[in-house]
Amino acid sequence: MPTELEELVEFLHSPQAMIRAIALQNLVGFSSGSQNTIFLQDNLRPIKDLQALVHTPDPSIAKDALTILTNMSEYIKIRKMLAENKSFVNHVIQSIIKPNEPNVDLYCVLLANIAKDDAVTSIFQIKAAQTSTDLKSPLAVDQLVDCFVKGAEKKLNKHATFDYLAFVFADISRLNEGRKYFSTAQTYDNVVPLSKLLVFTEYENPVRRAGVASTIKNTLFELSEHINILDRESVNILPYLLLPLAGPEDIPMEELDELPEELQLLPPDKARESDNEILCVHVESLVLLGSTLYGRDFMRNTGVYPIIRELHLAVEDDNVREICERFVQLIMADEPGKSVSEQRLQITAQEEEETAPLEVIL
Template identity: 50%
Template sequence: MPTELEELVEFLGSPNPQIRQIAAANLTVFSSSQPTLFKRQNLQPIKDLKILVLDHPTIAKDALTMLINLSADKQILRFLADDDGFIEILISKISNKKEPNADDIAMLLANLAKADSFSRIISFTRKKADDVSTSTNALNQLLDCFVKGAEGNLNKTANYDYLAYVFADLSKTEEGRKFFTTKQDYDGVIPVTKLLVFTEHMSDIRRRGVAWTIKNVCFDVQSHPMLINEEDDEGANLLPYILLPIMGPEEYPDDESSEMLPDLQLLPPDKRRESDHQIILAHLETILLLTTTREARDKMRKVQVYPIIRECHLGVESEEVREGCDRLVQVLMRGEEGEVNEAEQEAIQRAGVHTLLGQQKRSITEAVEEDDEEDEQIVDILA
């Protein structure tokens, strides 16, 4: 005999909308605590929830909440992420400026992006999203929603912040990094440059996802010249966007500040450093990745990146951040042959930045990949 809860789950597929609404509202709380309840009869309840996403907005919201929570289960995650038709429904709805549950869909997509199969969305083609994007590429459409929809500017009920986590996961793949560093035909813009302005956004979700995306993109060493290029429209001019968040209200000597990038000079006395230490760490790791090439190392020395790292080390009470600063100092302040001259060593000691023994033997990617656990979290809604 089925239990009362099992009978309630069966009502998710009822032809009566009132019964569906009651079932969805009452089952939401169990989507986190009892996921097996929704795996009965060959995942039939999950199939019903997929359909309910197209139901009345109130029912759809409950269905989306349950799917967000249930996608923490690997079997359910694969079942959802592998369904092209379901992915099409989600993108169609989120790119509708009048969709009341757009942010819930963004959260669900952020979870689905954890599945390996989801990376196919990078080349997923669909019809244009009227008034949102003129591209037929699904990822471009999501990116345009994210950029245009910040702070409710596209859809008054949505901010699309959680799409930043979708981009972060997709940028872990080689195909994803290629997408974010390749100028798109429909608007002539390199996708990663659309994200840079959000490194100092008010939303910590948006800042965090963007920071992870930028860091992942920088694993593509071939793109480094383009990423640090500030001379023309072909470059991303990345450095000021990842350095500004780690800067505080410190004042620098004239011989240092005068050589810094223009956007980093003469900051106001109330300038605040990024409050999330994991985001600071992500930016430090991005800079570390960029030091892979001699061109980038020389540029960072020229524009006085070291003093910025020095002050970050002094101003942030986080052992992880300080270790991240240490790794960067070792690269920036040593000679190209792996030796640090006496003047450089004195500068390091004056700043209170101490070299970690044996750190120079570790690869840059090892140092960065150690700190990637944070971006593996899955979104969960507790009703």
Template identity: 45%
Template sequence: MPTELEELVTFLHSPQPAVVSIALDNLVGYSQGAHQQVFAYDNYEAIKDLKKLSQEKGQTHVVQSVTVLANLCDDITMRNLIVEDEDYLKYLVSQIVNVNNMNADIMCILLTNLAKNDAINKVLDFKIDRSEKQKEIFKSDKAMDCLMDCFVKGADRTLNKYADYDYLSYFFADISRFSQGRQYFVTEQEYDGVVPLTKLLVFTEKYDSRIRREGVASTIKNSLFDTNSHGKLVNDENINILPYILLPIAGPEEIDEDDMFNLPEELQLLPSDKKRDPLNTIICVHLESLLLLCTTRPLREYLREKSVYALIKELHKAVEDEGVADLCDRLVQMLQRDEAPEGQDENDEDMEDSDEEDDKIVEIL
């Protein structure tokens, strides 16, 4: 005999809308923690029901079903049942890029939570069947390009009055953990001739949006695991990634004049009220990006020429945080150490891709 909760789950596919509404309303609170397993009843039939309900026109049913699905992503089996349904994944992406969709933000959270699974890479191959209005907004029919446009053009609800698309930054961070995703972010796109990562750089100092800064910082870091792209990302003036990593960790402290004028131009003569990122966790991500840039000798030498050490030294003195201090120490060791003679093999320091923050499921309360 099913328990009372299990019976409630079976009501999700009732032919009576009122019964479905009551079931959904009561089940949202059971989509987190140990209670999640009630949705596994009857061979996970509830997942099919929830996906179907999330495609209805009724606002309440869509919000509640997407909320439950997003929370259930904490369970690997249930997450797989959602993300490996290619038709549903296509539907989800198409609805996020629908600029009239009132539920775009909560769908961004679901997409982000699904990105813990390798199957999310399918999004990189999706194309959007654009309406005439969408063609005016999105110049490419590739789903990733459309999602990028939503994030960049839609900040502060300027594209969709119901959505700010902030959570797409976490989606970008997650998909950039995979080699195919990294390749997208560091490759110039045919439709606009721009490297996608450059579109995100401006948000590293958006101090009114923790989510955007956090997701963008992680996307930058993950993209830097592609060491072959370091030279281009740093030296190409159309990308120029280094200042966007350094500015969030720079404060108002005075730096020796010689060092200051060796810094990238964007960091010279900063105002006395310059603020560094208020979150030490985000500062740590930027420091990890600098460590990744230290992987090869040419980039270490470039960072020395740009007086990055002087900036790190001031950061170390100004911020009392164990994580920041540890990463500063590691950077100092990399930048101040003696290099092996030219032509001699060297054991470059590698960093493991520890994405504990990226692996978090966003729970909707």
């Protein structure tokens, strides 16, 4: 005999809209915790019903369906099912971009979960309507980046902050297509997408800081782009990695002069990144930059060492200290061989000796 919950789930498939809506409203609370297995019955038909309900013009019904799908996407098979449904992924993205859509932030969370499946590569082929003068590219992925940058603090949509797009970017940047995208200037504005995200390494919102830190780290696995990413006239990534690591400590003048200008006049109450996991990710990014001779020499000549030294002294966390020590061993080692200028054109993953692999943030 079916349980009451199982019967309630069956009503999601009812031909009557009112019955579907009532069932949905009563089922939301069961989408997290051990009872959420009720949505796995009948060869995942409830998940298919929920995908259809997301398309409803009633925002409250769509919100409940989105909430359940978001919670259920903890299951790998459901993430895969959603990610492989290109029509559904397209709907999610178009809804995020849609002006005044009330459920944008929930769509962003769902997309962040979907992006953990490799099938999300379809995102790079999706085209989007240009619904706002702030979104000029015909490609959906470009519009998502611009929504994230221009839409912070509800500046594009009064219902949305777009914060959780940071985790979408973190997940798609673990893929080859994503790393190439974030490290390559786009034709519609001739700007490298990664450079648009860097300002958020010291942003107030921790979701943005964490997602952007992981996106940076994952993109830096594209070793062939390190010269451009380090170039002060291009992406100029180094100050944005060092600023979250810097605290209020006094650095001797002779060392201070070697630092990027952005770090030479910091206030005496400068606050260091408070999240130790984010600190680790930023130092791991520096280690990745040091996986090429050019990157190591660049950082030696830009005074990175004192920032890491002070970080190691100030933060009492074993993981932070371990990665700081690893960076110091890398950057302070003697370098036999060629000069920086001789190495400039030889930075490829195949030709350069790399450091030990780092786990890509998933």
